[in-house]
Amino acid sequence: MTDPADGLSAGETLLLDRLTASLRGVDQITLLLGSGVTAGVIPRVHGVLEIADSFAAGRNDDGALERALEQARSELVGARPIDVYRAYRRVFTDWVSAGAFDVIAQQAVLKAYAAPDPMESPLATHGLGQRLERGVGEGVENDRFSWQLPRGVQALGHLLAQVPEAFDHRVLTTNFDPLLEIAIRSARGRAISLPLDSRGAYGSAGAADGAVRVFHLHGFWRPTLHVRGPRLLHDPARITDNKQLIAATADLIRGDTICVLASSDWSGTVSAALAAVARTRPVRVLWALNDPDAATALSTAEHLREIIGVPVECFPGVDSERLFPALAERAEVPVPPRATGLRHRVRHHSWERQLVSQPGTQPPRDVPGLLLQLERRFGWINQQRGTTSPIRLLWPVRLRSRASVIHMVQAFVAGALARLGVEVRICIDDVGSRDIDVAAEFRADLERWFDHTGHGAVREFVSLTDFLEHVQSQPADTSPEALLRPTDPWSVARTFYGEHNPSLYSLLAAVKAVPNLTSWDELEQNAWPILQSVLRTDANRLLTPLTLWPYLNSMLLESATNDVLTLGGRDEAILWAQWRQTFGFGPGHLYNPYIKSLKHDAHMLRWSSEEELRRHLHSTSELPGWDAEGSYVPWLFQNAMLLPGYLNNDPVPESGDFALDSWAAFVAAIQDDRPVLDQLAARVTDLFLRP
Template sequence: MTAPEPAGEDLSPGEQLLLDRLTVALHDADHITLLVGSGVTAGVIPRVPGVLEIADSYAAGRNDDGALERALAQARAELVGAAPVEVYRAYRRVFTDWVSGEAFDVIAQQAVLKAYAAPDPMESPLATHGLGQRLERGVAEGVENDRFSWNLPRGVQALGHLLARIPEAFDHRVLTTNFDPLLEIAIRDAGGRAVSLPLDARGRFGHAGGSDGAVRVFHVHGFWRPTLHVRGPQLLHDPAHIADNAPLVATTADLIRGDTVCVIGSSDWAGTIASAVARTRPLRVLWALNDADAATALSTAERLRDRTGTAVECFPGVDSERLFPALAERAQVPVPPRATGLKNRVRHHNWERQLVSQPGTEPPRDVPGLLLQLERRFGWVTQLRGTVQPIRLLWPVRLRARASVIHMVQAFVAGALARLGVEVRVCVDDVGSRDHEAHSGFLADLDRWIDHTGHGAARTFVSLTEFLDRGHRHPAAGTPEALLRPTDPWSVARTFYGERNPSLYALLAAAKAVPNLTSWDELEKNAWPIVQSVLRTDAKNLLTPLTLWPYLNSMLLESATNDVMTLGGRDEAILWAQWRQTFGNGPGHLYNPYIKNLKHDAHMLRWSSQDDLSRHLHRTRELPGWDVEGSYIPWLFHNALLLPGYLNHEPVLETDDFPLDSWAAFVAAIEDGKPVLDDLAARVTALFLR
């Protein structure tokens, strides 16, 4: 370690003094035992009052005629003027009495998730999980592993670098009364390894072996998710029994092995830390206080000395957001700006489209190249999972009275892939349908559109009803692969509902019965649309996973390689995410760009004449936001006009010898009074209608 350097000028006197003490300890090669509390993560994770607000929101939405709300109100009324932690204890008791012993785990998990914000909620591990449902180990670990989506306070980030770069100075350990995983995420973010070790009610933390070189993070009061050692039913210790939990205090004392103990961000409301320090050998105790009053620091030090029998030095006005970055600077541990990693996961299609949408370009003659151009030019989303090049394409389509222009756009891509040798299977979800005339017309439209870009390439139409009615025993039945990926609806239901146990909300979202929302705020704002969706959506939509997944599983059992890609809309991402969570890795996915505010059955997507479409275009042109990407007119221009022309290498639409090969050019032509909206209606209608 280097000799102490002058502390930062922006530090308070208490922070500067504590920084000097810690720097000396590092220089003298003392082991420092860090005891970290909720104050360190308070910038992103609610403290006790915020947790109580989440509990109140949970109670307000509970279908119990307001019983839980009234019980919580009664508890608050009995504790008017009491400290928030006393109310917290009362809330835990009410939840246990009225809901279950593990109910408050959900509240704690929602508090932790306040620091988590996935850039694409559809791709988040939470996409398939209900907000009011307890997160089990697999899903929660997936959320933790998505470390770029976590918001780390500056102090936690700096502490993560300290623990990752000089773990020996802290004896490869840190103790915390927090139940969040931010310390572990910060350590991993800094290139280190971290092991989460929550203490159970008997003070045990399971097996910590096999983690040489890793920093062990001991969660004294519990952890936000199940681990191999602590699985439930209660993840967090009951605050009413922490103070008199002798085994918990004894283990905490045993874990304090450093020459210096530094407590920061903790009020020690349960007394665990003070009781543990009292059981240890004499050591140096440095206790950081957020309160900047020097007199308070002196009185607190005296009280802690009486409680622990050890001299405790208290430091007023300490903020971990300043202290840990300053300590990292003293220890010559660089803390670079945090890399989000988003640039590697989010494509800037608008920017790329301006560069690559040039007249005269020819579509690639290989599948990977074509998929890449669909991404770059037209904003499609390609997800390849364990496959270099898809050989088979599964396009599930629900049978409707009439096909829409969304079906047409998907058919164009299916045809282009078929032309390149991909085996295209159109799986028609006709379960429960008796309209055979509609069936014939619907398939004829799909077939015609596929042929427009497929140029006669082979494609296969499969009736989902016929597949299920055959009920034949798959040739691979009885093999380990068939047991993992069953091909009958009952086995799928048993695995999906019985073993995976998704929330009802996630199930409804996968069936497109409700919007897929992943935060309490979004749910509250959309309460009435959700109710409307539930009331008007057909119950047979819930059959989709139980009928479609068996067919996909049968395709995957046909060969040893996962060479299948599905085709569909972006709102089907949650359906396939649930399939992956149920059956493991498998197909890739290709999603067409999302069209805002319109679904397949809207007449604007299923017009009957050129005049009809032209009227829709002109009326939409008069609305605010008509030119926003993903809206009706730009979506039609890109996907129903430019896309098929590009796939067939046809000349682009022109006006006055000016090519309309970009949205900017099209808008300019509209503003110049050119009749390009009518031209768009004519071109697209010629493709849409026979």
């Protein structure tokens, strides 16, 4: 075994010896950690100020906030970063609101969070620049595999999870991020976040037996049950000489050995709290410095001794990224590689040739089996809520002048599920439409495609306009179930807009008026496309949640909520995520694969002849990246040619003696100069246009 001290500085080796002796003895250690512990992934003061500048640059105030910040900077040339931070907070309070700078701090914390699928993130329904409330913040923390953890924090999480008694089941930190808690939970421990308010109170830590209490001395990044108010983080101008906060911090320091690490103690509250403790009992203070200079460590130790009143050992050149892994090794606490979960959906075309559509392969005869094969073979996404097999399907479809091939593909799946006994309701969103002929032709197309795989199975068409008129004509339902999930648009609006209070951007993304982007960089890069979308999108899209959700709620009043499955496109995920955040646990969702670069109104999705589709296919196949997964040609082949054949157990299509049983085979046929693009055009057009 290698010596754990290998690669450590002299200061780290000495501090490691001191801590190891405390772990092996009867001493308890109180850890008091500063921002340097998470600085590898969470911006420090300078980075937070850059986020604030970006916020100000995008604010619609004719540059007033930017000028005010510039004025504050000009008055503090050469000042400490913390002094500039104080000035920025004051400007934000004066020009925006009392808690405005908390939003900047939250964005800084989220720099360490990267969900593999933004559509699945709790932030999918939350606008950037909007304050995160407790529920959303807790949801983001619970998605612990999406957080970046520095190596030192990860090792400390395992130490606190496996030998919590050595640290008195507690750790104190001036940080406002949740990375310590996430590290402890990732190590299968329990952690409770306890931020102190401006008076030093932290509420109740009841029912916390065995859990590690993480006390956030200067506030926390999200609201908690006992700290709400207009501010989450303490005002730096009010931290210094805050006697209540100092006394509360001193009361939390219970250990015989106190280790201060990665803290500059710019406010002086840490040293003041240690002085209060030293006046009541003997303590041993170990103070780690990032500065490697030994002379600086000696002078700092003398200065701290004068303040605290007892000798202080200072250790130069200490980096938590090295110290905590070494301490875990000394304590014989294993720190395995961190599991990160599934990050990407990977397609294996060689497997598809064997598994997707070989001759003789039959679709499952049960609903769960069919849903599983849609995921595995064709890349559909099934988000099943609960364990009950879906017995009802809600397929909401916006009425358009003409149905598209996306509708056709969705109808194939709806028909196949209906054939297996699922009760299918096709809800036509015809709110605001008065063209009876268009509605009849649209429904006829859906019926025809449904029957191709449904073979005459029962389905029910529902006009959303008729449903809403019926609801408005009935007395209000005041049952507890109806109050929880109302069926009238006004009650839905009051719950969604009034109580849930989504950001305007997330609402526009949910109704597909703007692209759903989840980072500042993406928003800045797509500013013009977003503006174009806002300018050209009809305002009636905003009615979707207020008209569609009442119908879903009416279905959920009929029986258990987890037997319902909705059918739609992947870009509707945020709409249903907002429903869940508004009304709680509910139905599952089935999404067809996304077509890159094409929206529902594109003419390439609703051609009028085989020749027209053939022209689309040939011209598209000459473009770079035409064969990438999700592009037009592979999407049509997989979903409009292979899928219906699979659902009906039809023979595999062939080109001469060449079986077109996977996308890889289709590409190989093109390279062999076989006319498979024409064959695709003929087969798909036959399904799309056949009377």
